[in-house]
Amino acid sequence: MKISPEFLRNSWIEMTPHRMIGMPAILGGIFFLTYLVSENSLGLAGNAFRTVGISLFTLLTILWGTKLASECVATEIKDNTWDLQRMTSISPWEMTWGKLFGSTVFVWYGAVFTLAAYLYGVAGNNPAFVIKNILLLVGAGILSQSVAMLASMISIRKNRGYTRSTASASMLLAIIFSASLLGPGLSNETSYEWYGQYYHAIDFILLSVFVFCIWSILGIYRLLRSEFQFANSPLVWILFIFFAAFYSAGFINSAYASDEEILSARLFVAFGISLISAYLLIFSEQKDPMFIRKLTFLAKNSQWKLLIQTIPGWLASIFLATLFGLVLLARDYPGINLLFKGLEMHPYLISAILFAYRDIALVLYFNLDKKRQRADMTAFIYLAILYFLVPGILGKSGLSSIAAFFVPFSGSQIYTSITGAGIQFLIVLVLAYRRWKQNFSIVQEVTSNF
Amino acid sequence: MIKVENLTFEYPGIRALDNISLGINKGDIMALVGPNGAGKTTLLHCMAALDAPLSGTILLEGRNVLDDPRACHQKIGYLPDFFGLYTELTIRQCLTYMAMAHKIQPTNINQSVIRAARRLKIDDRLEDKAGTLSRGLKQRLAIAQSIVHEPEILLLDEPASGLDPEARKSLSELFLELRDQGMTLVVSSHILSELEDYCTNMIIVRDGKIVEHKLIERENENLITIILQAINEQTEIIQILKKTDQVSCVTPAREGVSFRYPGDRQLQGRLLRQLMEQGINIYSFTTEKKNMQDAYLEQVGKLG
Numbered sequence: 202m203k204i205s206p207e208f209l210r211n212s213w214i215e216m217t218p219h220r221m222i223g224m225p226a227i228l229g230g231i232f233f234l235t236y237l238v239s240e241n242s243l244g245l246a247g248n249a250f251r252t253v254g255i256s257l258f259t260l261l262t263i264l265w266g267t268k269l270a271s272e273c274v275a276t277e278i279k280d281n282t283w284d285l286q287r288m289t290s291i292s293p294w295e296m297t298w299g300k301l302f303g304s305t306v307f308v309w310y311g312a313v314f315t316l317a318a319y320l321y322g323v324a325g326n327n328p329a330f331v332i333k334n335i336l337l338l339v340g341a342g343i344l345s346q347s348v349a350m351l352a353s354m355i356s357i358r359k360n361r362g363y364t365r366s367t368a369s370a371s372m373l374l375a376i377i378f379s380a381s382l383l384g385p386g387l388s389n390e391t392s393y394e395w396y397g398q399y400y401h402a403i404d405f406i407l408l409s410v411f412v413f414c415i416w417s418i419l420g421i422y423r424l425l426r427s428e429f430q431f432a433n434s435p436l437v438w439i440l441f442i443f444f445a446a447f448y449s450a451g452f453i454n455s456a457y458a459s460d461e462e463i464l465s466a467r468l469f470v471a472f473g474i475s476l477i478s479a480y481l482l483i484f485s486e487q488k489d490p491m492f493i494r495k496l497t498f499l500a501k502n503s504q505w506k507l508l509i510q511t512i513p514g515w516l517a518s519i520f521l522a523t524l525f526g527l528v529l530l531a532r533d534y535p536g537i538n539l540l541f542k543g544l545e546m547h548p549y550l551i552s553a554i555l556f557a558y559r560d561i562a563l564v565l566y567f568n569l570d571k572k573r574q575r576a577d578m579t580a581f582i583y584l585a586i587l588y589f590l591v592p593g594i595l596g597k598s599g600l601s602s603i604a605a606f607f608v609p610f611s612g613s614q615i616y617t618s619i620t621g622a623g624i625q626f627l628i629v630l631v632l633a634y635r636r637w638k639q640n641f642s643i644v645q646e647v648t649s650n651f
Numbered sequence: 652m653i654k655v656e657n658l659t660f661e662y663p664g665i666r667a668l669d670n671i672s673l674g675i676n677k678g679d680i681m682a683l684v685g686p687n688g689a690g691k692t693t694l695l696h697c698m699a700a701l702d703a704p705l706s707g708t709i710l711l712e713g714r715n716v717l718d719d720p721r722a723c724h725q726k727i728g729y730l731p732d733f734f735g736l737y738t739e740l741t742i743r744q745c746l747t748y749m750a751m752a753h754k755i756q757p758t759n760i761n762q763s764v765i766r767a768a769r770r771l772k773i774d775d776r777l778e779d780k781a782g783t784l785s786r787g788l789k790q791r792l793a794i795a796q797s798i799v800h801e802p803e804i805l806l807l808d809e810p811a812s813g814l815d816p817e818a819r820k821s822l823s824e825l826f827l828e829l830r831d832q833g834m835t836l837v838v839s840s841h842i843l844s845e846l847e848d849y850c851t852n853m854i855i856v857r858d859g860k861i862v863e864h865k866l867i868e869r870e871n872e873n874l875i876t877i878i879l880q881a882i883n884e885q886t887e888i889i890q891i892l893k894k895t896d897q898v899s900c901v902t903p904a905r906e907g908v909s910f911r912y913p914g915d916r917q918l919q920g921r922l923l924r925q926l927m928e929q930g931i932n933i934y935s936f937t938t939e940k941k942n943m944q945d946a947y948l949e950q951v952g953k954l955g
Contacts, residue, residue: 206748206751206752207752209748209751210737210740210744210748213739213740213744213748214737214739214740277735280735281731281733281734281735282735282736282737284701284729284731284734285731285734285735285749285796286752287701288699288701288724288727288728288729288797289721289724289749289752289753290721290722290724290725290752290753290754290800291721291752292721429720429721430700430701430702430703430717430720431720489663490663491661491662491663491705494661494705495705498705498706502706571663641663
């Protein structure tokens with residue numbers, strides 16, 4: 202079997218003789234202390250070994266490992282070695298594995314010792330349960346590391362500058378995501394209902410963790426492909442949205458609702474997921490004016506294949522949200538009672554879509570400024586003002602009918618919300634278009650200097 | 652070997668490369684010169700398939716580099732202006748990594764590492780860590796990394812910056828050696844005087860456009876300009892020269908006559924003898940060497 206050069210390089214750097222001796226020595230010391238605290242009894246130390254083993258495993262793989270994974274590409278860029286790597290013949294797959302497991306090889310080396318201690322601690326338990334727990338721990342480690350690397354790479358695609366806060370944010374996001382997925386995990390008692398079937402919590406979470414691992418690693422692979430100048434089709438992202446929608450919709454179950462009602466509710470979940478992903482991506486993806494210029498250039502020149510390959514994730518997501526929204530609107534069914542009891546959802550859907558269009562147009566408007574260093578943050582603040590401050594002031598001033606203009610779900614005044622969202626969307630769209638024409642539709646020549 | 656066709660590259664609101672077209676032949680050492688911000692690095696990045704242009708194509712042996720960038724990287728080596736090294740690795744490890752990353756057969760890796768290190772004269776320091784090397788040796792290691800896979804084309808962005816004169820001279824010798832071994836080189840640099848030691852062509856880039864693409868004149872190659880000064884009347888000299896074989900572009904020059912003639916030194920000696928036999932009392936016979944810097948400044952001057 203050929204070893205990935207990237208993995209080997211990382212191993213040379215990470216697995217120095219000093220560190221290879223140091224890690225087991227320190228861990229050995231900690232476990233010896235655990236033994237001493239347990240009154241020098243191996244029998245009493247068993248339980249403690251299990252707890253300490255899991256804690257150290259979490260510390261190593263989920264805290265330290267996510268940090269290393271989130272920094273593995275960022276440090277290459279900071280140290281000017283990324284172009285060197287991009288100039289090699291290492292394939293995006295090799296680079297994905299080499300970086301993900303190479304940058305964390307040392308923490309996994311340590312994790313093996315902690316798992317050995319855990320195994321000692323659970324000796325005598327049901328072997329299937331122990332194996333599942335170990336797989337879950339390993340899966341959680343890989344998931345948090347791959348999500349951290351993915352988040353950091355999305356940030357790098359948007360902005361090459363490396364900051365500690367970027368790495369910390371990626372790390373935090375990965376830990377929150379893994380923790381939310383693990384949920385009540387390490388117990389064999391609870392169960393999940395998914396599409397009407399009941400599953401043991403540990404089985405369901407284990408499968409979920411590994412499926413999400415595959416998606417996050419696929420995400421890294423696709424971002425590395427983009428870094429290596431390979432064309433990417435948006436199809437994979439669309440498939441992921443469908444998967445996430447399918448996965449989440451499975452939790453919508455009711456013994457009392459009709460199939461039609463359940464289907465509507467599940468479609469609504471799909472709509473919500475597409476909409477959320479559009480919001481997440483519009484703030485995290487590249488919205489470089491040159492990128493938009495490239496899209497318009499490809500459209501003008503009828504280069505459809507390249508255009509489809511260049512379509513950003515947020516555009517694909519808002520398209521899917523609109524599609525799911527239209528399907529829901531077309532369904533002649535009175536409301537989605539499972540989720541929102543007795544509410545006529547159709548106007549709310551229209552309002553949500555129009556407000557999303559307005560918000561995306563607003564983010565683009567700020568990104569089309571010539572000085573757009575903090576465009577996303579500015580857009581975020583403006584959205585907060587539009588959603589909270591303005592309607593809050595208007596509402597408290599007795600002008601709640603006007604406040605509905607800025608609130609997507611305004612109860613009895615929902616049609617005012619729809620009108621408001623529509624008008625605001627058109628205004629922001631015109632402003633964004635004018636800014637585009639003014640700043641970027643005609644490019645200036647470079648001015649070289651000595 | 653490389654054909655750039657109608658290449659346009661834009662940064663936000665700025666056209667960095669404006670419909671550039673050029674061709675580079677096998678065995679060329681192409682100098683890419685121009686002021687800061689002219690688009691040299693962007694052009695090199697596009698040629699190395701590291702950046703995708705807005706429009707246009709770059710063909711490497713007839714194949715678009717962006718169709719399969721990784722395959723094209725097996726044929727191209729690139730040394731960026733601000734290169735980085737894995738400072739914790741030894742020279743041997745750095746070169747082994749690059750050899751593996753370029754898919755060199757495992758059985759040939761050691762041989763490739765040694766060959767690249769020898770070419771750059773760092774084979775005696777293979778076990779030294781990259782972080783402990785001097786600036787010049789780091790530069791050598793970076794070049795060794797970019798040629799360890801024996802690329803057909805080597806792109807170098809300001810390779811001599813920060814090097815002392817001795818290191819620059821040996822770098823020039825290395826480039827000629829690589830050219831003689833069949834490599835094609837594209838060198839972007841500000842130091843024009845050293846480029847003329849080894850470059851065969853020069854491209855002047857300014858404001859994202861190619862303003863000049865010229866062949867570098869060399870003695871014994873092509874035609875050169877000779878300034879002849881003699882006691883005789885200028886018109887008499889011009890008359891005689893116009894009748895002489897292989898002489899062209901005869902024009903009056905300050906205190907003499909200038910003309911174009913083959914660069915071959917033996918031919919020049921024969922011409923001198925022949926002119927003296929025809930009664931021209933020559934007191935000065937010099938070749939006009941317009942160096943790259945002159946050519947560049949002349950071109951830049953024309954553009955204002």
